[in-house]
Amino acid sequence: MVRSVADRAFLPTKNLLEEVGDMMILTGKTISSALRPPYPYGGEFVSQFLFAIKLCWFPLLVSTVAFGFGAPGLQAANFLVIFGALDRLGGFFVLASIREFAPFVTAIVLAGVAGTAITADLGARKIREELDALQVLGVDPVKNLVVPRFLALMLVTGLFNIYALIFGVFGGILATLTNGAPLGPFWATFFTNASTTDLWGSVLKTTLFGAIIAIVCCYKGMTASGGAEGVGRAVNQAVVIAFLGVFAFNYVFTQTLLATHPEILVPR
Amino acid sequence: MEWLTVPREWLTSAGEIAKFCGKILGQVYSLKVFRFFGETLRQSGILIVSSTIVIWGLVFIIGLQCGTEGAYFSRSVGAPSQAGVFAAWCDLRELVPYAFGYMMAAKVGTGIVAELGSMRISDEIDALEVMGIDSVLFLCATRLLASWLVLPFVYLAAIGAGFFASYLAVVQQVGDVSSGGYFLVFWMFQNPPDLVYSLIKGMVMATVVVLVGCYYGYNASGGPVGVGTATAKSMVLNIVMVHLIGMLGTQVFWGANPRAPIGG
Amino acid sequence: MSEDKMQADDATRVASVVDDRDDEFKWHTGKQLPTGVQDAIEFVDVHKAFGRNKILRGLNMGIPEDKISMILGPSGTGKSVCIKHMVGLLYPDQGDIIVHGKSVPMMHDDELFDMRKKFGVLFQDGALFGSMNLLDNVAFPLRQHTDKGEEEVMEIVNRRLAEVGLTNAGDKMPNELSGGMRKRAGFARALVLDPDIVLFDEPDSGLDPVRTALLCELIQEIHEENGGAYVVITHDIMSARRVAEHISVLWKGRIVESGPAEQLFNSDNAFVRQFLAGDSQGPLGME
Structure with missing residues (x-):
């Protein structure tokens, strides 16, 4: 009885830890085989890069404008109108869009759209035994499949962050105009508050988000089990783990950035 | 007219999804679904056991984030004691619904697609039909009703988790404002209608996620690979829908009226 | 290869396709040998296409009451689609399916669910x-x-x-x-x-020969006890020889020939002979 209760509580935890460990190992393998010659993954890298852009540009456009207009735009404008300081909305958008929401929405969309597609694709190859066939043919699946996806997703997420940032700020402009305020003060406070630290922090952060998403989704795809539910279940787990991983990492990163670069907090 | 084919396909599938969802909603609304109330309760149980913890977890992390940013932003506009306003609005009005919607889409939505999709391709849905059971009613309507029974409570508890996390971040971690001062502002800037609006936002997201999941799962084809593809596709639609609902909710509930206790 | 020659090649290929189309149904006599009992299920000139892919092309078939009937045919000729039409999971584009005197496509939902209670269906992998x-x-x-x-x-x-x-x-x-x-x-x-009618969708798929034989025996035993019309879909000739009392041979969405099992096994139709003997020589090729 006690034994079975303990099993019920600990087995899932143990499995989870094992999986996290396996993902770490995959990360290590991916990085080392990305760096070591030969480099056969160029073509696949380009096609994955274009594939991710093709899938994500539209959902990301809708999501960032909607998010930027609603959450930081309307609500923060309401907040600032109370203090009679709507011109500060620009400054707020530095904090909101660059530091938080652009990376965050980019990560959600990339994990939900490109990540799930990667898991579904690799899962399909796994259960069609293509991965086994590759290994039999002497081709390393990590080097030829995981590495290009890993690099492509990192690059795409970093670039899309800037794209998301632009459209997020566009949402903010919409919100300012909705409130009937001129745009001049918005830009003024935006540029006085914007710092390069914020920008590189944001891009670095999203690049690492891309790495997390790629590893989680590749891992889940490559370990998809057979059976009718296998691939679907793999996608399900991949996206849940990717979300949790991205947000936990985001929290740690923001804390570290704020602690090590206190100057970005100084109001201007 | 080659360039028109893609939008036309979107329109066709949007129409199909709407028709399917209308059928499910009709079955719940006409109370037909109570024929399978046992199955509904079973689905509710599954929802509670498998999904609540992750939803609360994500909301908690986001609550921490809201608190941190709120504390620093209020400090930068020279009103550190007003961090509670930021936290109250950020949590209740925006990020808790979003976090809830994201996790619903990720955990529950794709879960439904995987489950129903595998039932479809292993002929279990056809088996239900030939046993003379309305499979949409048995599989989809029960899931929708189960989510309506359970999720309001999950959502309210999630708000609690978000509030707690923001409190930790603002008062315990950054500490510009005392606990009492924080709560004074925090509770002043929200009232029961805000909570109801937030709940409505969350529930609309949940309903859409469940319906989209049912559609993609029920209509999956092409073996296990097809189920995987359907799961991935459902996630795309869900993410866009969650963001649109979030924006529309904000616009409708708070757009014209900030519902703040001071000022104009 | 020169361009002219390629065009010429294309031309002959097109011509041969056209020829085939003319001949496509030359083995389909559509003969329905008398069984002496009433039909439980009747297909009347059923057409069904998925997109451009025409599966059933004017299917006329009868399933006799109280017998074990087999629908035999090469893979991809629409056997499973047949079963789905019988229980109203699919609707024909054209034509009619009649179960115990009532038309399935004309039923509305409640009637359909009631009608399905008369059916028992064994799906390929059990569908538990x-x-x-x-x-x-x-x-x-x-x-x-x-x-x-x-x-x-x-x-x-x-x-x-x-x-x-x-x-x-x-x-x-x-x-x-x-x-x-x-x-x-x-x-x-x-x-x-x-149920009055039991449908089996490839009961032998994925089973070894001994298990298949045991399952066939089981089907026979239970049919003796309970009676009713049993419809078995398969491409396995061994099980057909064992259990079938009535056979319909389906190819390219139409019946080639149907009738009592013994008569079909002695048929003089070249396609039926080839298929029932499992011969590589004859009208059916790899295509």
Whole structure:
């Protein structure tokens, strides 16, 4: 009885830890085989890069404008109108869009759209035994499949962050105009508050988000089990783990950035 | 007219999804679904056991984030004691619904697609039909009703988790404002209608996620690979829908009226 | 290869396709040898296409009452599509399906669900519900459609499970069973409402020859006990020889020939002879 209760509580935890460990190992393998010659993954890298852009540009456009207009735009404008300081909305958008929401929405969309597609694709190859066939043919699946996806997703997420940032700020402009305020003060406070630290922090952060998403989704795809539910279940787990991983990492990163670069907090 | 084919396909599938969802909603609304109330309760149980913890977890992390940013932003506009306003609005009005919607889409939505999709391709849905059971009613309507029974409570508890996390971040971690001062502002800037609006936002997201999941799962084809593809596709639609609902909710509930206790 | 020659090649290829189309149905005599009993299910000039892919092309077929009928045919000729039409899971683009004198495509939903209670269907992999154990799976139709008490339900379920030889496996989950056991459990579930018509979708797929023989024997035994029209879809000639009392040979969405089993095995139609002998020489090629 006690034994079975303990099993019920600990087995899932143990499995989870094992999986996290396996993902770490995959990360290590991916990085080392990305760096070591030969480099056969160029073509696949380009096609994955274009594939991710093709899938994500539209959902990301809708999501960032909607998010930027609603959450930081309307609500923060309401907040600032109370203090009679709507011109500060620009400054707020530095904090909101660059530091938080652009990376965050980019990560959600990339994990939900490109990540799930990667898991579904690799899962399909796994259960069609293509991965086994590759290994039999002497081709390393990590080097030829995981590495290009890993690099492509990192690059795409970093670039899309800037794209998301632009459209997020566009949402903010919409919100300012909705409130009937001129745009001049918005830009003024935006540029006085914007710092390069914020920008590189944001891009670095999203690049690492891309790495997390790629590893989680590749891992889940490559370990998809057979059976009718296998691939679907793999996608399900991949996206849940990717979300949790991205947000936990985001929290740690923001804390570290704020602690090590206190100057970005100084109001201007 | 080659360039028109893609939008036309979107329109066709949007129409199909709407028709399917209308059928499910009709079955719940006409109370037909109570024929399978046992199955509904079973689905509710599954929802509670498998999904609540992750939803609360994500909301908690986001609550921490809201608190941190709120504390620093209020400090930068020279009103550190007003961090509670930021936290109250950020949590209740925006990020808790979003976090809830994201996790619903990720955990529950794709879960439904995987489950129903595998039932479809292993002929279990056809088996239900030939046993003379309305499979949409048995599989989809029960899931929708189960989510309506359970999720309001999950959502309210999630708000609690978000509030707690923001409190930790603002008062315990950054500490510009005392606990009492924080709560004074925090509770002043929200009232029961805000909570109801937030709940409505969350529930609309949940309903859409469940319906989209049912559609993609029920209509999956092409073996296990097809189920995987359907799961991935459902996630795309869900993410866009969650963001649109979030924006529309904000616009409708708070757009014209900030519902703040001071000022104009 | 020069351009001219390529064009010439294309031309001959097109010509040969056209020729084939003219000949496509030359083996389809559509002969329906008399069976001496009434038909339980009738297909009347049924057409069905998925997109551009035409599956059924003017199918006329009768399934006799109270016999084990087999629908035989090469893979991809629309055998499973046939089954789905019988129970109203698919609707024909054109034509009619008549079950016990009533047209299936014309029924509205409630009638259709009622009609389906007359059917028992054994799906390819059993289609057991993954979330329930065997007992609950087999009891499911009884609990949904009858007012029987729990004791009575369990008695019927146990009897049916015993019939298919799964007496002690009642509390197992479907994924703990072998393919053959899943099929037998699916069989028990199909029988539990005492159906008038039982449909089998490739009962031999994925089973070894011995298990296939055992399953065929089981089908025969249970048919002797319960009667009713049994329809078996397969491309396996061995099981056809064992259990079939009536055979319909389906190819390219039409019946080639149908009739009592002994007569078909002695048919002089070249396609039927080739298919029933499993010969590589004859009208049917790889295509």
